[in-house]
Amino acid sequence: MKLLLLEDDAVLSDILLDFLREFYDVDYAFDSHEATTLLEQQHYDLLIFDINVPGKTGLELLKEWRDFHMTTPAIVITAYNDISYLTQAFKTGAHDYIKKPFELEELHSRIENSRRLFNIEPSNILHITDALTYHTQTALLHNGDTTYTLTAKEAAILHYFLTHPNRTVSNEELMQNLWNYDDMPSDATIRSHIRSLREMLGKELIATVRGIGYRFEKSPS
Known part of the structure; x- marks a missing residue:
């Protein structure tokens, strides 16, 4: 299962990558420009986008690719507590949303739930x-x-x-x-x-x- 993680927090991204790479094939992007380059080159089974990243926000980037007919499932992560961001995330095309701080096992459970919901094969x-x-x-x-x-x-x-x-x-x-x-x-x-x-x-x-x-x-x- 191939994932793309978009997260500009260096400490958090290191923690997430160390954890997620025990289970999945994960590519990492620091900002929307790096994410765009990877999306143009690779196919991903699941996207994990932070909202507040350099360049375009995670939601702006997701909307842009949804407009290009990309249907890859997406989980949005953010520190925002305002319900309007949750509403905007779902309208943009995210299927799940997780608030910081969160436990690693919670993210893992949400990824596995996404795999089941979208029939993503767990093996190669x-x-x-x-x-x-x-x-x-x-x-x-x-x-x-x-x-x-x-x-x-x-x-x-x-x-x-x-x-x-x-x-x-x-x-x-x-x-x-x-x-x-x-x-x-x-x-x-x-x-x-x-x-x-x-x-x-x-x-x-x-x-x-x-x-x-x-x-x-x-x-x-």
Whole structure:
């Protein structure tokens, strides 16, 4: 499970990183600029944003990425006691909120609850179907007795589909979440990646929604 922590308090961030990295793969950003760079380069399963950070606030940054169709779950942490910040956090797109000071185990419990709510796989091995297994760290896809090595972009698209199953994902959403601003692909490039994934996964898992995008059909466990 890959997390992005945005926190400008050096002491608190060190404590949080030492604790969270016992359980998760965690990237760290001191300010909104560093967080933006990481969000452009990586896919995250969960965001943990402090509100009062240098540059854009955590809520401003979250809103900006929500406007780009990013649906990654987000926990907001803050020292503010004013209820208006809680209201604003939920309106912006946070799904949970934790006030400082807090116990480390409380944050851990909230992260685990987020994992359950959003069906985030806790391991690096994702079981797509009885025959299909995907290893996120090695980008190896096993389909029965056949093993495929995914390219970086194929791996990113597959991971996005796996974390956003059974809903329509537009080309624009894929572009905004998986490509840098200065390296946006054409629709033909996305179609090429989808075609390659279908050849490895089987055509039935990725449905085309004509004129909109694609839908990854994942049966409930």
